[in-house]
Amino acid sequence: MVNSVYDENRVISTSPVIVIGAGLGGLGAACQLVLRGETVLLLEKHNVPGGFATSFVRGRFEFEGALHELSDIGTQDNKGSLYRFLERLGVVPNKLRFKHIPEFYRSVYLDGFDVTMPLGVDEYREKLIELFPAEKKGIEEFMEMCGAVLKGIKYIASKGGKFKPQEVLKEHPWLPRISGITLSELYNKFFTDKKLISLISQLWGYLGLPPERINAYAFIAMLIFYLNWGAAFPLGRSHSLVNAMVEAFEKLGGEIRYNALVNRILVENNKVCGVELLNGDVYKCKAVISNVNPICTAMKMLPPEVVPDEYKKKIYAPEIGPSGFSVYIGLNRSYKDLGLTAHETFINEKYDINVAFEMFNKLEAPKYIVAACYNHIYEDISPPGTTQLVLTTLQMGKLWQSVPPDQYFHIKDEIANSMVTLVENTICPEIRENIEVAVAATPLTYYRYSKNIEGAIYGTTQDVTNGPLLRLKSRGAISGLYQVGAWTNFGGGFSSTILGGRIASGMYLKDKIEGRW
Amino acid sequence: MMEDIKKYQKAEKLKKQREETQAIPWYYDGLENLCDRIHPGSQLLKITDIKALSHDTKLFRLISAKKNKPLAPFRAGQYIGLIVEINGVRTSRPYSIVSSPNQLAYYELGIRKKEDGFVSPYFFENAKVGDIFEVTEPLGNLSYNSMFHGKDLVYIAGGCGITPFISMLRDISERAIPLNVSLIYGCLTEKDILFRDELEDMQKRRSNIKTNFILSEPESDWKGECGFITRDKILNEIGSIKDKYFYIVGNLPMYQFIKEEMKELGVSKHRIYYEAFGVPDDITQVMGWPTEINSSKKVNISIKFRKYSKTEKIEFEAYCTEPLINSLERTKNLALYVNNGCRSGECALCRTKMISGKVFVPPEVTIREVDKDFGFIHPCISYPLTDIHLDLTLT
Structure with missing residues (x-):
């Protein structure tokens, strides 16, 4: 026929x-x-399944491809929604185990300002107040607002999508209030200290837009989810999370090809x-x-x-959002000797995030990078005595459209090198002489595996x-x-x-x- | 407060407006071109020239067989997997690119005839100008890494292992890259030295390039160094190991020897790169091989695979001492080609699901943890120790 x-x-x-x-x-x-x-x-x-959630081997290192801090996992008494979903699938607690990340993030600036922020709403607030006592009132109100947003989100989730807008407006006014403004506009209601704003905003790279452009709801929801449910990392890397999900899927009768x-x-x-x-x-x-x-x-x-x-x-x-530029580094030395003290470290050149954001539009040395060092919570992620360090920044994928093919490796190497230099100048002066493996991934690499337009890793921007x-x-x-x-x-x-x-x-x-x- | 809510309504309106005023778009995938140039997956190449390099090595020049398809750029030191079909067996072998990365009109490959080999004798005898071959995109991690290799490099080559270094040296020489290189090149006899004139010429013209030939079985009239590439000879050549980075390309016996010498010299593991060399000639000599296994033992391989909509099964025998992929490729009625590149367990292109059985993998090969947990193997470097059940329907 x-x-x-x-x-x-x-x-x-x-x-x-x-x-x-x-x-x-x-x-x-x-x-x-x-x-x-x-x-x-x-x-x-x-x-292999997983998309960006993958790992790859270079030499004796198996690198985590994408995951830094998994949110929404929580603890036994305070389970996050992702954990509950995995529980229903039968993935947790038996097929997959998580390691909890003790601190939220470390934030380092080129001028020497260096602070490690804790997880937990109260701990986070107290640390901010300790650092910026003059802004105490604003910080307290800000955190209160974050709490109110969380309540609102929980309320909507409990209604399964069937809720009355009027009721939300009355009971959870912060939810609609932050839905149509930028994060900067929201900050203006609470504080003015540029340093404080920069410190709270450190996670902006997880969304890809600076406070002046990012939707406040998107950022606050992310922040409060981390503070409330903590951050975790699956043993076996993100790919074991994916494989456990695939196994559960097949067990429940699904077929994968x-x-x-x-x-x-x-x-x-x-x-x-x-x-x-x-x-x-x-x-x-x-x-x-x-x-x-x-x-x-x-x-x-x-x-x-x-x-x-x-x-x-x-x-x-x-608008199509940024792609990523990552350098995966295997170091032939323990993180303890190298002074890499946190799981997730944000390295900034300046306090002004807009300056760093501008660099997303240039094929030049980035001014904001994230350094993920997994060994703290997950010793076995690399062989004994070694360290796995992944540096990531963001970059607009379309920049690479006009790169001549014969210049590709050269530009890639220059940017990767500048990222190592930034680490050298801030958190780890001895990085270079201890590198055993170093391999970079450009927006083209992200494009190649995802076929996402412009290699965008977060889809369209959340403006x-x-x-x-x-x-x-x-x-x-x-x-x-x-x-x-x-x-x-x-x-x-x-x-x-x-x-x-x-x-x-x-x-x-x-x-x-x-x-x- | 109402102000914020109004802003949300405004954003909603703005969004609508943005959608309405958006011109009807047409699809444009801007990175497709570059991706296709850098990572074409496979390429079709045509031989345009064959030249003898020595008594047992030939130089093949290949251009793109497709008019509008330029060759993929590569890093000096990388290889391509050359896919050949011999008597109905489709297989591939990795060969380093010898030519300079600064021109992409052609690739050149130096192929040595391995007497008991499967592909190289065929290629050596049968390949002729005009023949078209499918090859992989450039692959491999042997190349200069400016992030940590530093300025002082030591190249140690054994025999045909010189090929990637020729490309690397040409690159340094052509672009006058400020790197200091000491090449230590070990061969059997004088007639086995490849690219001798070019290397000597480069040494003359470039003060930053030094070459030294060491022959293990020289004729009596050889005036240069003799013997193996020992620690003394290395140290004599390079002065000190401080800040040096070592690249080593050769075969397994050479690696086993050099590894000891490096240890004695005190070179840290992270300052040496050993290029993948394919599978060892004799797997039973590799550390960790279960000695109780008889080297002529055969096992049963059963395979589930998909032919159109049907799942089919076949069974065949395989030697324990041969990589699974070779046995697979020889099973002609399977008519199934397992994608592969490095044939050393590195590139992961041949990743396959093993339902049951036990394989031996040389200890220096790293396989992803999840693959171990979920039963995936790299058949190019896996040797069957027991009966094996593979599932190719997934791949």
Whole structure:
């Protein structure tokens, strides 16, 4: 039989729903679906699951690819929502163990200012007051506001999305209040000290925009989640979290296929009817959950005529966020000897974050980097007596579009080298002579493995018009298509994308019951 | 407070406006071009020239076989995996690029004929000008790393291991890079020395490049150094080990010898890079090999694989002393090529799921922890010790 949409002879199987991509969002969605008893096929283009959540080996070091501090895990008496999700999957406590990171972050400036901030709302507040006694009142009010935001988020979560806006406005006014302003505008209500603002904002690299541009809700939610539930790291690196999720998914009846690059989403009568792989294999289905970024999904994988212009405009309107530039370093010496005293260290040249942000637009030495040293909490992450240190900064991927291919290695080496120099000048003067392995990843590297437009690691930026409330939602360009991943729902980050994937599953199930497609 | 709420409503409005005024976009993936140039995955190359380098080594010049597809840039010291099909067996071998990284009109490979080898004798006898081959993109971690290698480099090459160093030296010489290099090049006899004229010429022209040939089985008229590359000879050549970085390329017996010499010299582990050399000639000589295993022992390999929509199974016998990937490739009716690059357990391209069985992996190869936990192996460097059950439907 000839079918105009696909070749009947190449049909391999039919399943109700297909998830494209075993990244964190795709896995979150797929796991939630099998938990609800759905039959799911998960297609992954790479030969390993996880997307950015991966690891790789160089010499005798196995490097963590992406994860710094996992939020939303919590403790036995105060479980975070990600932990509870993993619990339902049967991943924790038996298949995966977490190490808790004792401190929040260390912050270092080129002028010598060097402080380590603790986790816990009270501890964090007291440390800030100790450092900036003149701003005591503002700090207390600020932290109170953070607490109120957390209450609001918990309230909305408890209602499962069904809440009255009026009630939120009355009971949790801070929630709507911070949804439409920048973080700077929010700071102005509490304090003015530039140093204090810089110190609280250190996590801005996790979202990719400076306080003057970032949506206050996105930042405050992240901050308070860390303070309340702490930060953790999975034993076996982020890839063991992913593999444990895949194992749970398969145990619950899900099927995963690797080296399966989906080339086209097949559409019949404006409805999803299947997917076609690059090699021509066809898998039929009624719905697709796409972990591929929405731009690629809508503009490349779908037939162009089925995507409404409104949707195209919608996915292109927000600004595409930064990509990453990382240097993975294996040191032939213990972190204790080298003076690397914290798990997560933010290294800044100046207090003004805008200056550092400007560097995201240049192929030059960065002025803000994050140094993650895993050995403190996870001694075995590298061989005895050695240290694993990962330096990361952010950079706009589009800068690399105009790099001549024969200059690529040269520019890459220059930037990587400047990052090592910044570490040399601040937290670890002896770094260079102890390096055993050093390898850099550019936005092109991030692009290569994710195929995200411009190698963006957090999807679109979370500016005022694109915060968690206003971001692209899971329902995709056409009926039966759903989007997950950093580009949608709560945005980037490990727990945000995994839990955001659950939302897409919820919508799929709702639409299925209501017979929308 | 109402002011903030109004700001949210304004943001909502602004968002709508932004969406409405956005011109209907067309798809443009800006990094696709660069990605395709740097990481093309595979390339099609055509032989344009073959030249003898010595009695048993030939130089092959290859250009891109596709008109509009330039060759991928590489770092001096990297290799490409050359894919060949011999009597229906599709396999690949890594070969270092000899030519300079400063031009991409062609790659040159120096291939030595290994008498009992599978690919090199075939390539040596059969390959001719005009032949087209598929190769991988440039791979490998042997190259100058400005983050920590410093300014004083020591290259130690054994035999055909000189090839990556030729590319590295050409790069340094052509761009006048301010690095001091001492090359210590060990060969059997005088006629085995490759690129001798060029190396001597480079030494003359560049004060920062020093070369020294050491022959282990020289003829009586050889005036240079003789013997193995011992610690004394190294020290004699480089003065002191302080701030030096060592690159070593050769074969396993040479590595075993040099490792001891390095230890005696007091060179720290993190100042030496040993290039992956492929699989050892005799795995039973590798440290950790279970001596109770008879070297002629055969085991059963059963494989699940996918042919279109059907899952099929086959079984065949394999030698314990041969890497799994070689046995796989020889199973012609499988008609399945396991992607691979380095054939040394480094690049992870051949990662495969093992359902049951036990394999031996040389101790210096690092495999990801999760792969160990979830039963994934690199068949290019895994030797079957028991009956093995592989699942290729996943890959």
